[in-house]
Amino acid sequence: MRVVESIMATLIVISAVTFLYFFASTPSSQAHDTSELEKMGHNILHDIDEQGLLARYVYRSEWGNLTSALSVSLPINVYFSLSVYDMNNNNLNYPYSIQYGDQQVFSSSTGVASVTYILPGYQANYNPRILVLKLVNG
Amino acid sequence: MRLAKERNGQFIIIAAMLLSIMIISISTVIYGTVTYYRQERWEEYVTIVDSVKTASSNLLQIGLANYTQTLNPNVTRGYFNRWIRDVRNAYPGYGVDVDYALTSGLRSAYGLIPPMNYSLGLARRWNQQTSYSASNTTVSINIASVGLTGYNFSSHVFLKMSIRDAVWYTGSGKWYVLMYLTVEKEGLEPIISLQTSSFSNVTLNGVPQTFTMRRYYHPTYSSFIYEIRVSSITSLPPNASAGVTLLDNRGIKTVSYTTNVQQQ
Numbered sequence: 001m002r003v004v005e006s007i008m009a010t011l012i013v014i015s016a017v018t019f020l021y022f023f024a025s026t027p028s029s030q031a032h033d034t035s036e037l038e039k040m041g042h043n044i045l046h047d048i049d050e051q052g053l054l055a056r057y058v059y060r061s062e063w064g065n066l067t068s069a070l071s072v073s074l075p076i077n078v079y080f081s082l083s084v085y086d087m088n089n090n091n092l093n094y095p096y097s098i099q100y101g102d103q104q105v106f107s108s109s110t111g112v113a114s115v116t117y118i119l120p121g122y123q124a125n126y127n128p129r130i131l132v133l134k135l136v137n138g
Numbered sequence: 139m140r141l142a143k144e145r146n147g148q149f150i151i152i153a154a155m156l157l158s159i160m161i162i163s164i165s166t167v168i169y170g171t172v173t174y175y176r177q178e179r180w181e182e183y184v185t186i187v188d189s190v191k192t193a194s195s196n197l198l199q200i201g202l203a204n205y206t207q208t209l210n211p212n213v214t215r216g217y218f219n220r221w222i223r224d225v226r227n228a229y230p231g232y233g234v235d236v237d238y239a240l241t242s243g244l245r246s247a248y249g250l251i252p253p254m255n256y257s258l259g260l261a262r263r264w265n266q267q268t269s270y271s272a273s274n275t276t277v278s279i280n281i282a283s284v285g286l287t288g289y290n291f292s293s294h295v296f297l298k299m300s301i302r303d304a305v306w307y308t309g310s311g312k313w314y315v316l317m318y319l320t321v322e323k324e325g326l327e328p329i330i331s332l333q334t335s336s337f338s339n340v341t342l343n344g345v346p347q348t349f350t351m352r353r354y355y356h357p358t359y360s361s362f363i364y365e366i367r368v369s370s371i372t373s374l375p376p377n378a379s380a381g382v383t384l385l386d387n388r389g390i391k392t393v394s395y396t397t398n399v400q401q402q
Contacts (some may be wrong), residue, residue, distance in 0.1 A: 005147040009154030016158035021167050042185045049192060052387065087224055117184060118228045120193045123389035124203035126217045128224045 037039050037078065037113030037135040044073040045117045058084055058129050059122035063096045067088060070133075071100050077138045085130045092129070101138055109136040183284045186229055190236060194277045197221055198259075202273035202295045203389035205260050212260045214240060214273060214387040233282025241274040248298070248326055265381070265395040270298040296324045297390045302359055304380045305402040313374055315399060317343060317366040319382060320359065328362045329386060339383035340366055342374070342399075374399070 048054040048069050057066040070080055079101025084092045108114065118129040146180040201214035218238045221237040225236050240259030247254060254272055261272045274294040280287045302318045317340075321329045334351045341347060347368045356363040366382065 002147040002150060005150045009150045012151070012154040012158050013161070016161050020162060038182070038185065042188065046188065046192060055196070059343075087227060109279045116172075116229065117189050118193050118225070120197040120221060124200060124207050126197070126200055126204075126220060128221075128228070129230050 004049055018070045034111045034113045037137070038115055040074070040078070041080070041113060041115040041133045041135050044070065044118065045115065045131065047071065049117075049119070054131075055119055055122045058119060058131070059127070061092070063093050063098050067098050067100065070098070074100070074135075079136050079138045081106060083132045085132065087128055087130070101136070105138055106134065106136055112136050183232070183281050183286060185277055186232060186234060186281060187289060190234065190279055191277070191291060193225075193239075194221070194236065195295075197394070198273050198275055198293050199295045199388055199390070202260065202271060202297075203391075204261065205273070206271045206391035207385075207389070211258050211260060214275070218275070231283065233280075235280040235282065237278040237280075239276045239278075241276070245274065247272075248296070262392070264393040267394060267396045267398070268298065268300040269392045269394040270296065271390055271392045272296045294324060295388075295390070296322075297329075297384075297386055297388075297392050298322045298326075299382065299384050299392050299394045301380070301382065301394050301396045302363070304396050304399040306374050306378070306399055307402040312369060313371045315347075315368040315371065315374065315380065316367075316402070317354065317380055317382065318359065319364040319366060319394070320361050321364060321386070323382065323386075330362050330364060331387060332364065332384070336385055336387070337364075337366065337382055338385050339381070340368060341381040342368060342371065343378055344381070347371070 031104045045054065048057075053069060054066075056062065057069065066082070070082065074080060079099070081097075081099040081101075082093075083098070086092055113135040115133040115135070117133065119129045119131065159261065178371070186239075189276045197217055198214065204213045204217075218240075220235075222236050222238075226236050228234075241256040242258070244255055250263075250268075250270065254263075254270070256272075256274060256312065259273055259275045261270075261274075263270055271292065273296075274282060274292070276290060276292045279289040293396045298321070300320045302320055304317045306313060306315045321332060323329050329352060332353070334349075337349070337351060339346055340349045349366050349368045351367070352365050354365070355361070377397060378399040379395065379397045380399050381393065383391065384395045385391045
């Protein structure tokens with residue numbers, strides 16, 4: 001029986017794994033998180049647009065579908081709020097609130113990522129819409 | 139014997155140390171790979187460039203849809219002129235400046251003969267067995283706030299419909315006409331999401347007909363086929379003609395026509 005050797009070997013491997021756990025911890029900062037959220041928000045809007053759904057939801061005022069599409073696409077711990085404006089800065093989704101998460105989270109958060117996305121029109125009609133997506137970590 | 143056992147036991151420790159070294163080495167490499175781009179600063183202008191680029195391509199699509207429905211050749215130019223102004227307003231303070239050059243002249247693409255003849259960024263060839271609508275432009279983006287100038291890209295939109303075959307037959311005292319259509323977009327990618335309502339007009343000898351449509355993969359054509367079936371017609375004269383008008387999900391229209399409706 002090599003009990004002592006086995007214990008020593010186990011300790012060596014556990015030491016290596018413990019060292020890695022502390023060494024490989026992901027760097028974290030508020031600016032870093034906001035930057036990640038901006039990337040994520042832009043990519044998700046772009047993906048929904050590529051599928052031809054974003055313009056349909058916006059120009060047909062399908063706010064419920066737009067909320068669902070964003071909710072499904074974003075991680076569950078990321079809260080969002082989206083506003084749709086025309087070129088005269090009128091909020092077109094008012095009073096409907098396209099958001100996920102408690103409003104209190106946005107108020108108390110110290111870092112909010114904001115993404116501006118523009119749609120030129122729908123089908124054969126030129127009629128730009130500006131989408132402003134705000135994201136926070138829940 | 140006892141000494142030999144004790145010596146062999148050291149191999150377990152050596153193996154564990156080697157394993158630990160391997161774990162640490164591999165993990166270090168993986169960690170470096172995963173976190174490399176996390177250290178790169180995300181510049182907001184990348185988002186703006188990508189957003190303007192996508193929107194400009196969509197604008198071309200909207201312009202082509204409008205042109206094919208209204209036949210106004212100045213529509214794309216008008217849209218881009220308004221777009222230049224609106225983009226500046228959408229991103230105030232960034233100094234975003236968009237310019238464009240609409241394609242003109244003959245351009246060979248997708249094996250089409252004769253080549254597409256563009257005027258003001260638009261081209262169409264309708265009422266042929268293979269018909270198409272196309273739009274092409276080069277867009278330039280400058281963002282003064284970050285010193286980005288001369289970011290150029292070319293964008294095009296395309297819709298092609300071919301009547302691969304049109305045949306007629308009789309049965310149970312009725313006449314039937316079958317048309318086999320292929321529909322493709324940019325990159326000759328088949329469009330497979332069309333509905334019956336997408337085919338806004340089907341004519342025989344210029345007379346609108348009621349019809350049914352189904353889609354399936356046809357091995358003879360090695361392609362997805364839209365089969366248009368017109369039934370209950372009373373008769374069909376020799377040298378009959380057939381026409382199909384398509385309005386795809388993007389709102390782009392094209393019209394195909396054939397004088398070659400043959401008996402099956």
